[in-house]
Amino acid sequence: QAEEELKEACARQGLQLREMGRRERLLRADLGRAKGQLESFKTEVMRVCSPAAAGVAGKAVTEQQVVEKVRQISNENQQSREREKCLQEELNSRLSKENEVSANVEMFKKSLWELQ
Numbered sequence: 001q002a003e004e005e006l007k008e009a010c011a012r013q014g015l016q017l018r019e020m021g022r023r024e025r026l027l028r029a030d031l032g033r034a035k036g037q038l039e040s041f042k043t044e045v046m047r048v049c050s051p052a053a054a055g056v057a058g059k060a061v062t063e064q065q066v067v068e069k070v071r072q073i074s075n076e077n078q079q080s081r082e083r084e085k086c087l088q089e090e091l092n093s094r095l096s097k098e099n100e101v102s103a104n105v106e107m108f109k110k111s112l113w114e115l116q
Contacts, residue, residue: 042066
């Protein structure tokens with residue numbers, strides 16, 4: 001009876017080992033696909049961000065290159081927003097001055113008309 005129980009336990013362990021092997025193969029396949037997708041994504045990001053840098057001399061794009069390019073674009077975007085804000089403030093100031101000058105011109109016209 002002990003021998004039968006030992007055989008059953010070995011059979012169960014064998015099944016468990018085969019199942020673990022199957023899962024490991026599936027995980028390795030998934031990992032391979034994920035690596036391929038990541039590499040494709042990095043190359044696409046670099047192609048969009050800097051076409052000349054994508055796939056230079058057939059070399060793979062590194063994660064650091066992608067991070068640096070995204071950081072550069074983010075900084076440029078921030079600078080553009082700051083410049084836009086300054087230009088908007090300048091435009092508002094000029095519009096305000098223009099309105100003030102227009103009001104003064106109208107007041108001058110009115111005064112001139114009253115004098116006539």
